[in-house]
Amino acid sequence: MSATTSSPVTLQTLDVPGQPTPTPELEDLYRGFERELLIPLWTEIGDLMPADPRPTATGHRWRWAALVELARRSGELVPVGRGGERRAIALANPGLGGRPFATPTLWAAIQYLNPREDAPVHRHTQHAFRFVVEGEGVWTVVDDDPVAMRRGDFLLTPGWCFHGHHNQADTPMAWLDGLDIPFAHYTGSTFFEFGPDEIADRSSPARSRSERLWSHPGLRPVAQPEPRPSSPIAAYRWEHTDAALADQLALEEEGHPGVVEPGHAAVRFTNPTTGGDVMPTIRAEMHRLRPGARTTTRREVGSAVWQVFDGRGRVQVGEREWPVERGDLVAVPSWAPLTLTADTGLDLFRFSDTPIFERLHADRVRLEGAST
Amino acid sequence: MSATTSSPVTLQTLDVPGQPTPTPELEDLYRGFERELLIPLWTEIGDLMPADPRPTATGHRWRWAALVELARRSGELVPVGRGGERRAIALANPGLGGRPFATPTLWAAIQYLNPREDAPVHRHTQHAFRFVVEGEGVWTVVDDDPVAMRRGDFLLTPGWCFHGHHNQADTPMAWLDGLDIPFAHYTGSTFFEFGPDEIADRSSPARSRSERLWSHPGLRPVAQPEPRPSSPIAAYRWEHTDAALADQLALEEEGHPGVVEPGHAAVRFTNPTTGGDVMPTIRAEMHRLRPGARTTTRREVGSAVWQVFDGRGRVQVGEREWPVERGDLVAVPSWAPLTLTADTGLDLFRFSDTPIFERLHADRVRLEGAST
Amino acid sequence: MSATTSSPVTLQTLDVPGQPTPTPELEDLYRGFERELLIPLWTEIGDLMPADPRPTATGHRWRWAALVELARRSGELVPVGRGGERRAIALANPGLGGRPFATPTLWAAIQYLNPREDAPVHRHTQHAFRFVVEGEGVWTVVDDDPVAMRRGDFLLTPGWCFHGHHNQADTPMAWLDGLDIPFAHYTGSTFFEFGPDEIADRSSPARSRSERLWSHPGLRPVAQPEPRPSSPIAAYRWEHTDAALADQLALEEEGHPGVVEPGHAAVRFTNPTTGGDVMPTIRAEMHRLRPGARTTTRREVGSAVWQVFDGRGRVQVGEREWPVERGDLVAVPSWAPLTLTADTGLDLFRFSDTPIFERLHADRVRLEGAST
Amino acid sequence: MSATTSSPVTLQTLDVPGQPTPTPELEDLYRGFERELLIPLWTEIGDLMPADPRPTATGHRWRWAALVELARRSGELVPVGRGGERRAIALANPGLGGRPFATPTLWAAIQYLNPREDAPVHRHTQHAFRFVVEGEGVWTVVDDDPVAMRRGDFLLTPGWCFHGHHNQADTPMAWLDGLDIPFAHYTGSTFFEFGPDEIADRSSPARSRSERLWSHPGLRPVAQPEPRPSSPIAAYRWEHTDAALADQLALEEEGHPGVVEPGHAAVRFTNPTTGGDVMPTIRAEMHRLRPGARTTTRREVGSAVWQVFDGRGRVQVGEREWPVERGDLVAVPSWAPLTLTADTGLDLFRFSDTPIFERLHADRVRLEGAST
Known part of the structure; x- marks a missing residue:
């Protein structure tokens, strides 16, 4: 999405095929459009209807080492608690005008918890996951089900599930958070609620209850026969x-x-x-x-x-x-x-x-x- | 979506609950974020994760009389042809930073054709319809099927169908165009192709072929049994x-x-x-x-x-x-x-x-x- | 399905490829199967697993003139009322062993009502329709919605809808009933309930309420957005x-x-x-x-x-x-x-x-x- | 389904509510029905439309010990090969008139292979599985994928997959076969083809290729993204x-x-x-x-x-x-x-x-x- 948003209709499009000849009358018409909050297609069509997708987001690489170092310093300076909710630092695609969006639809952030630290319980309609590239010791508690996080694991927090995290270890832990925050933000479909002040279940089982019910290949509990919008498996x-x-x-x-x-x-x-x-x-x-x-x-x-x-x-x-x-x-x-x-x-x-x-x-x- | 997009991280968030105390070290950290194209969640969460959707688009009303008058003047000043493609003038929601978007996902425009005028054939992945609040005389030709447009009719041009319009009448005609242009633009899913230079079938039947096949209540042709992503009815x-x-x-x-x-x-x-x-x-x-x-x-x-x-x-x-x-x-x-x-x-x-x-x-x- | 069902295992299969040599021991084994309610595949496979379907049902034609004449005589001799429920006479496929089944899955019958006669209200899980090859004057009342029956109309009574019929005319009327009775019977999935003694709504509108809601091409009531297992259109x-x-x-x-x-x-x-x-x-x-x-x-x-x-x-x-x-x-x-x-x-x-x-x-x- | 199928219409229904009074004219009418291959609903409705399902199949128990003993004797007397195809002995529900059907829709059989014995390759539209209550040593080769059979395993042969079995062991093996043979037979939807004379792949891996691709909990190969009518997992x-x-x-x-x-x-x-x-x-x-x-x-x-x-x-x-x-x-x-x-x-x-x-x-x- 274009970051320069002023002056929607200009006469710079003069020589473009299909554009009208600039005249005082045309200028007057364009001013009329502006007064009435209107914009013609013919000046915008190249941007809006290209032959192939022409996104403003760009390809970009972020170095994990740099992210971890900044996350570590955030761990020293920025507390985790109600209001800020998470010590998460998001990739900001250079083509997206300084928003914390990895792409127009996807959020990607490094999240960091100090030893013995908690991230408070909340829920939101945005769908979230964690992916662990290194470390262990944190349990994410999803709808009261404690889920261990370990290197290589892919962990789900589908929309509207309550979740908080707590680090059981004496070492900090960092991981990748992925969400559809930009999409939900753009489309205006975001709901959010705080959860209880305390994480209810601070136990630290190796397997979550969700895995015990659902992570057997080709098998599902007879008691839960309905399809679900999101996977019931909390940890892959x-x-x-x-x-x-x-x-x-x-x-x-x-x-x-x-x-x-x-x-x-x-x-x-x-x-x-x-x-x-x-x-x-x-x-x-x-x-x-x-x-x-x-x-x-x-x-x-x-x-x-x-x-x-x-x-x-x-x-x-x-x-x-x-x-x-x-x-x-x-x-x-x-x-x-x-x-x-x-x-x-x-x-x-x-x-x-x-x-x-x-x-x-x-x-x-x-x-x-x-x-x- | 916020129209002011510069300076993603500031210290104006000092007194917000959950925000860290501003210090030189914090300022330094925030500058580090900027260098690495990173933005923390804790400064943005209020905007990104409100309790309820808080769109920047606003409610707004446009007067048809004003639209028709501006469209009429466009009919005098702006030709229709290759490049500009359509004499369409779009609603620009005042909350969307001067883009021709009625809402973040929807395009709504008045389109206007002078007597005996053509709009050239093209196709795009964006889904389109026309709704006719007054007038008649134009045929929209969708994949070579001529479809009459009359007051009250709702007419489809699903994505990737070739279509052009021609006014058979001695009077101009205006109507409402609706498309998902903003959604396709935002998500980067737009493809576009020019069609042939001439509209192939300039006949003017009262009913399109699509209606003759598909507009019988509860009946469908046995020869075409598969579900389709979009309706085959060109005119309701x-x-x-x-x-x-x-x-x-x-x-x-x-x-x-x-x-x-x-x-x-x-x-x-x-x-x-x-x-x-x-x-x-x-x-x-x-x-x-x-x-x-x-x-x-x-x-x-x-x-x-x-x-x-x-x-x-x-x-x-x-x-x-x-x-x-x-x-x-x-x-x-x-x-x-x-x-x-x-x-x-x-x-x-x-x-x-x-x-x-x-x-x-x-x-x-x-x-x-x-x-x- | 074979009509001769006794003596499941015999020695007549001697010369068939893949069959064992008949011996007293084999005979003894086969008697053992019978005692234990067992039947070997090897003697039955030709019937059960042919290269192509080999149904016992056969093609057959029934003359409408003969059906109507027998239905008319039934109208003189057989009352319609509780217990017998319907004056319906079913096609019995000559290959299906004397059951009233047009095919293994389908029931087809001529139904006949005398002038001013009623067929009582009931419901069943079997799905039913009527098709009218001639005549008019009967209303079928489906879940209290009176539905006129006229030549050429196709009328639905989906499973578990209450329905009764009444002839408003001074002439008898006959039509085709189609149901999945044989399939439901074979698979053991049949439920049945009597309805009220009287048909509640004896009005005789030209269009049923279902048609007024649902028989507009490509349109559906916004108030009823869910898919349904059966069509809500009572009359095509x-x-x-x-x-x-x-x-x-x-x-x-x-x-x-x-x-x-x-x-x-x-x-x-x-x-x-x-x-x-x-x-x-x-x-x-x-x-x-x-x-x-x-x-x-x-x-x-x-x-x-x-x-x-x-x-x-x-x-x-x-x-x-x-x-x-x-x-x-x-x-x-x-x-x-x-x-x-x-x-x-x-x-x-x-x-x-x-x-x-x-x-x-x-x-x-x-x-x-x-x-x- | 009733096993007595002669004389579809009789006068024995005299005293049943809703039945007509027996008279010579009625008898004459009923003979007319028979001549025209017709059967009235009113004499059959009690059987066809009971309040609740009233299947002719009955509950029955078969003793595994007896099955195994008869299967063992079959192993001595009955060869396995082309024509007979399988040494399988099916449960014959006592209510189903001597057909090899455990229920109206389901086939259940004990299948038995002698040491080093093969069952030849074929395929059919009927869906099949094996369940192993005891023993091991047989590989079922499904579309050329060898699948080991062991106690407790549930093994699939979906319709139209080629399959043969071979016993690699020096002991016989017996297991349960389940199929939808009766349903396919009843509805006339059976196709069958012989496969090659020899089982192509006689290797004996512990895991089939299908399991290696598909038996990882919650994971699927990206290369095979489409839904399938039947499970691709050959062995659970x-x-x-x-x-x-x-x-x-x-x-x-x-x-x-x-x-x-x-x-x-x-x-x-x-x-x-x-x-x-x-x-x-x-x-x-x-x-x-x-x-x-x-x-x-x-x-x-x-x-x-x-x-x-x-x-x-x-x-x-x-x-x-x-x-x-x-x-x-x-x-x-x-x-x-x-x-x-x-x-x-x-x-x-x-x-x-x-x-x-x-x-x-x-x-x-x-x-x-x-x-x-």
């Missing part, structure tokens, strides 16, 4: 994700289908009550590239954020390419051509707004090259 | 809409259910292949109030635009109320309380972005009062 | 069906798509809340053939019953062909090759159990020839 | 089922929801691409009762077969109750009241035709008592 554990990716690559070696493309395994986190995405607005996946693998260049409608989980490689978005390593984050705008290259074996977490477009029949994908 | 004719509304009010008089609330009939335009909304992002309805009727005050997630089709009354959005008459348009932001009052019998056309929220399980409605 | 009127078929043939003449195949128009009756079939187990359609047209020979999984509405022609099912005229009925078993030939223009009503197979992903169609 | 392993049941009972002890009712845990095997049942016509579940637990008496539309996996208890169907132990099977007709009582801890496998009724909106459940 690294051991399962890792095994699934390893299995795909092993199948590839044996000559069987399964991988996305040669040397590139990927699993999607899903809602076991529907087989679809974990939450209505957010898709989440884990990708694994063999050392040296390079993905087919791909464009798709909708934006995404990638985080390196392990290994080193390069991420190319359009004309720009960045080296990446553990924890680094890259925002990928809609329809931007994306290519991943693995120097070592490379594991990447990805989240995107694709479910929005699929549900609205507006999804499109274009593969532009061939993998090596 | 006023005679049917009028009869449906009259039937609801007659049933109410006889003591049977059917109306929305006392004195308030309403029909939704639907996709006969699914029973759902006409297009993935747009809901369209026609409402009829008896003289003197007043609707229950209603808030809902998502924004809408209303146009008076006939009669006189008042539209209240939040604290503001406007008298309205034929053709007048009112933008209603998300969650704004809306009340309609009919002085005479009052027919209103409404379109909204509700399908987006329903498909994402983010829809909410709150009825706040009781109708009189 | 002949004028609409006739116009839709005429439109398809006219489009064909103009060179546009719409018909099923050359000279063969067809519309499906649908549930406007879903775009799908009128009731969960029953598909209903109206077909129109131009004089001289001949359909492609078609097999499909699932059975159907056809009734000639107007004109004369021939119906071929497998090796047999019958001449047909107004009112004649033909049962078509699953996977039987069907060909229709029109001597005059030919209108045919069709109902089938196809929705069962589509919902279970068991539908298949094979087109075997080409139409002339 | 006992270790997962057992853990899920144990987790439910542990949650119950801790005071959290999850079990069906006190002392009664249950999981449903599901299709991970939809969250629904494993195959379109078959539901499969595993139930675990604590020692001494007793289920609420339950009726539901649709029929089921239960097999004891471990422990001892009693199964009551209507007025009859049977003691059961490992391997014993019980058929439960539609709407028959079912109560389970556990003497020891009791694990039971259950399969049913419920998906058919749910998809047709004909499902009903009635709970009649309270568990102890």
Whole structure:
């Protein structure tokens, strides 16, 4: 969305095909539009209706090391409590006019808790998840179900679930928060409520109750037969994700289908009550590239954020390419051509707004090259 | 969305609960955030996560008479042709920073064609409709199917259908265009293509082929059994809409259910292949109030635009109320309380972005009062 | 289903490939099976798992003139009232062992009411419809909504709706009843309740309330937004069906798509809340053939019953062909090759159990020839 | 379905309310019906439209020990090969007229393979599964994917997948086969094809390829994003089922929801691409009762077969109750009241035709008592 918003109709469009000849009468007409809060299509159509998506958001890489250092200093200077609610520091896409939005629809932030610190209980309609690139010791308590957070885990807080976090450890912990805050903000669909002052259940089980009910492959409790908008699984554990990716690559070696493309395994986190995405607005996946693998260049409608989980490689978005390593984050705008290259074996977490477009029949994908 | 977008993090938030104490160290930290393109949640949470939706778009009324006069003058000064594509003049919501957006998701414009004039053929992924508050003589040709436009008709151009218009009459014609341009623009999902230079079929049948196949109540062609994302009916004719509304009010008089609330009939335009909304992002309805009727005050997630089709009354959005008459348009932001009052019998056309929220399980409605 | 059901295991299968050599030990084993209520697959597999469906139901034609005459005599001898409930006389497929089943899943009967006679109110989970090949004067009252029955109308009584009929005329009336009685009987899913002793609303409106709410093309009442398992339209009127078929043939003449195949128009009756079939187990359609047209020979999984509405022609099912005229009925078993030939223009009503197979992903169609 | 099918219309119905008075004219009319292949509703309605389902199938128990012994003797006398295809011996419900049908819709059989023996490759539209109550050593090869069979495993062969079995062990193996053969037979929707003469892949991996791709909780391969009619998981392993049941009972002890009712845990095997049942016509579940637990008496539309996996208890169907132990099977007709009582801890496998009724909106459940 354009950051310069003044003077909606100007005469600078003179020479553009399809534009009227500038005259005093035309100028007068345009002033009339302004008085009546009107704007003609013919001056805006190039911006509004390009041949292909032309987002103002840009591809950008953030270094995890820098984020962690700033988060650590925030841990010294900024308390966590009611009002501020979370010590979360969000990626601000350079094309989005200084808003804390990784893309027009997605929020991505590093969240940081000091040893023995709490983040207070609240809920909101925005859908949230956590992804843990390193560390452990925090439990996020989702609707009174304590959920351990450990490296590699993907953890859900679907919209309107109460949740607070508490660090049980003597070390600080930082992780990635992902939400659909920008989308909800833009569309005016945000509700928020404070929860109780105290986290009710401070126990620290290795598995959440949600996992005990729902994380058995292909099985669901007979007592809960209905589909749900969001997944009931609060934690997708690294051991399962890792095994699934390893299995795909092993199948590839044996000559069987399964991988996305040669040397590139990927699993999607899903809602076991529907087989679809974990939450209505957010898709989440884990990708694994063999050392040296390079993905087919791909464009798709909708934006995404990638985080390196392990290994080193390069991420190319359009004309720009960045080296990446553990924890680094890259925002990928809609329809931007994306290519991943693995120097070592490379594991990447990805989240995107694709479910929005699929549900609205507006999804499109274009593969532009061939993998090596 | 905030129009002032500079200086994302400031120290003006000092006294807000949950904010850290301003110190040189904090100032230094905030400068570090800016350097790294980061923004903390704790300074933004009030804007991003309000208790209820707090859209920057505002309620506003546009007078049809003023729109028609400006469109007429545009007809004199602005040609229609390749490049500008359409002589369409869009409502610019005063809260949206000078963009041609009636609401954050919806485009609403008056389009105007001089006698015997053409608007060239193109297609785009944005979904479009026309609603005719007065006049006739134009045929919109959708995927080579000529569709007559007459007062009261609601006409579809679903995304990616080629379409051009031509005025067969010796009088100009103006109508309402509705599209999801702002939503597609914001989310970066816009594709556009020029069509052939000439409109292929310039015949002027009273009924389009789409109506002959699809506008028989409860019947569908056996040869086309699949559901479609958008309705195959190109024109919903006023005679049917009028009869449906009259039937609801007659049933109410006889003591049977059917109306929305006392004195308030309403029909939704639907996709006969699914029973759902006409297009993935747009809901369209026609409402009829008896003289003197007043609707229950209603808030809902998502924004809408209303146009008076006939009669006189008042539209209240939040604290503001406007008298309205034929053709007048009112933008209603998300969650704004809306009340309609009919002085005479009052027919209103409404379109909204509700399908987006329903498909994402983010829809909410709150009825706040009781109708009189 | 085989009508001879005794002696499940015999030694007559000696020479069949895959069968064991008959010996006293084998005979002894088979007696052991019988004692324990067991039957081996190997003796039954030819019947149970043929290469293609091999139904015991057969194609058969019933003459409407004969049905009407027997119904008239029943009108003299058999009262209508509680217990017997309906003066309905069902087609008994010669392959189904003397049960009143037109096919394994479908019931088709002529129902007959004398002048001024009532059929009492009841309800059942079986889905029912009426199709009127001639006559008028009866109102069927469905959940207290009086629905006029006239030649060409297709009328619904979805499962568990209370319904009774009363003849307002001084002439008798006969019509076709279609239900899923055999399917419900076979699967053990039948519930039944008597209604009040008297039909509550004996008024005789030309249009039912259901039509006034729901029979406007592409429109639905805003007050009733949910999908429903069965169509809320109680009556699909002949004028609409006739116009839709005429439109398809006219489009064909103009060179546009719409018909099923050359000279063969067809519309499906649908549930406007879903775009799908009128009731969960029953598909209903109206077909129109131009004089001289001949359909492609078609097999499909699932059975159907056809009734000639107007004109004369021939119906071929497998090796047999019958001449047909107004009112004649033909049962078509699953996977039987069907060909229709029109001597005059030919209108045919069709109902089938196809929705069962589509919902279970068991539908298949094979087109075997080409139409002339 | 009634086994006595001759003489459809008789005069024995004289005294039934709603039946006509027997007279020579009536007798003559009834003979007319027979000549024209017609049967009146009024003589059949009590059978066809009872107040509640009145299936002819009955509750029955089969002893596993007897089945295994007969299967063993079949292993001596009956070869397995082309034509007979399988050494499978089916339960024949005593109410179903000597057909090899456990219920009107479900087939349940013991299948038996001698050491080193093969069952040849074929495919059919009927959906099939295996459940292993004891033993191991057989691999079922489903679309060339070898799937190990071990005690407690639930294994799928969805319709139209090629499959053959081979016993790699020096001991025979027997297991339960479940299919929808009776339903497919009744509705005439059966297709069958022989496969290659030899099983292509005779390897014996511990995990099938399908499990490696699909049996990771909440994860799916990105390369295969579409929903499927049947589950892609070929084997649901006992270790997962057992853990899920144990987790439910542990949650119950801790005071959290999850079990069906006190002392009664249950999981449903599901299709991970939809969250629904494993195959379109078959539901499969595993139930675990604590020692001494007793289920609420339950009726539901649709029929089921239960097999004891471990422990001892009693199964009551209507007025009859049977003691059961490992391997014993019980058929439960539609709407028959079912109560389970556990003497020891009791694990039971259950399969049913419920998906058919749910998809047709004909499902009903009635709970009649309270568990102890």
